[in-house]
Amino acid sequence: MIRTEIKVETMVNEIKKTEDNVISTLGDIKRAVADFTDMFADMRGNITDEMLKRGDEIKRREESFKTLFEETRNNITRGTDSQKEELIQLQGKLEKPPIAFYAHHVKDLVLDTANKILVFEKTITNEGTGYDTSTGIFTAPVGGLYQFVVHACARYSKYAYLGLVLGGNVIAADANYGDESHGCNTFGSIVRVKLGAKVWVKSTSPSSNRQLIQDTHGMNTFSGVLVNN
Structure with a gap:
């Protein structure tokens, strides 16, 4: 137990x-x-x-x-x-095409009308077709810096007073006299031209004693070229 x-x-x-x-x-x-x-x-x-x-x-x-x-x-x-x-x-x-023109042969040689535009009716060069042979006016197809040159010959014993016009304003002028023979002068300007602006040559002192001449010894010419745009 x-x-x-x-x-x-x-x-x-x-x-x-x-x-x-x-x-x-x-x-x-x-x-x-x-x-x-x-x-x-x-x-x-x-x-x-x-x-x-x-x-x-x-x-x-x-x-x-x-x-x-x-x-x-x-x-x-x-x-x-x-x-x-x-x-x-x-x-x-x-x-943009090159712009240049070279025109010659003045249609009317007598400078007896005030502000008469000289119409150079023949062109040797008209690149860009800015010069109009029917009016004698160049219209800028491109805006830019242009050079214009005018060569004019006064008849013997006659005067020629001419001006280069841009937009209605004379920007270059020349007074010429045919002393003993034809008197040929050259003048012009380098100027900036706006698109569509017009340039021409005109008589600045009209008279019956103002007259140009052109023959094989002297040509009246108007030219212009776009220098830079």
Whole structure:
């Protein structure tokens, strides 16, 4: 009987030890789980922060790239527009024909009418067709810097008072007298002429004693050339 009680008591003690070990082990497991949970939370927080930082860095780089791209595109566009404009201007200059005329043989040699326009009715050169042989007037087909030259011969013992006219204003003038033989003078001007402006030669002092002459020894001529536009 005593042995049985001792054996039962021993078994109870063993069961209690086992129970204590189980409880202790469960406590260790709970602590381990809690530690792992805390560690995972920290890791997740760190990962989240790192991902956010990387996301922000990617956004900053993206914005920087967009800004650089826009600046580069704008610079290229401005450069292209500038080159295009230069090419258009150059093309316009290349497409414009040379402007030059050389006319001779005055239709009416008597200078007895006020502001009479001298009509040089024959042309050797009329590039750009700016000079009209029917009116004696040159109309600028292109605006620019022109040189005009007038060569006129006064008859023996006669006078010739002539003026080079641009837009109604005399810009160059000459007084000539045929002393002992034909008297030939040359005068002219270099002047900027607008597109469509008109240039001609006229008598500036009309009289029956004003007269030109033209023959194999003296030609009356009117010429002009576009120097630069």
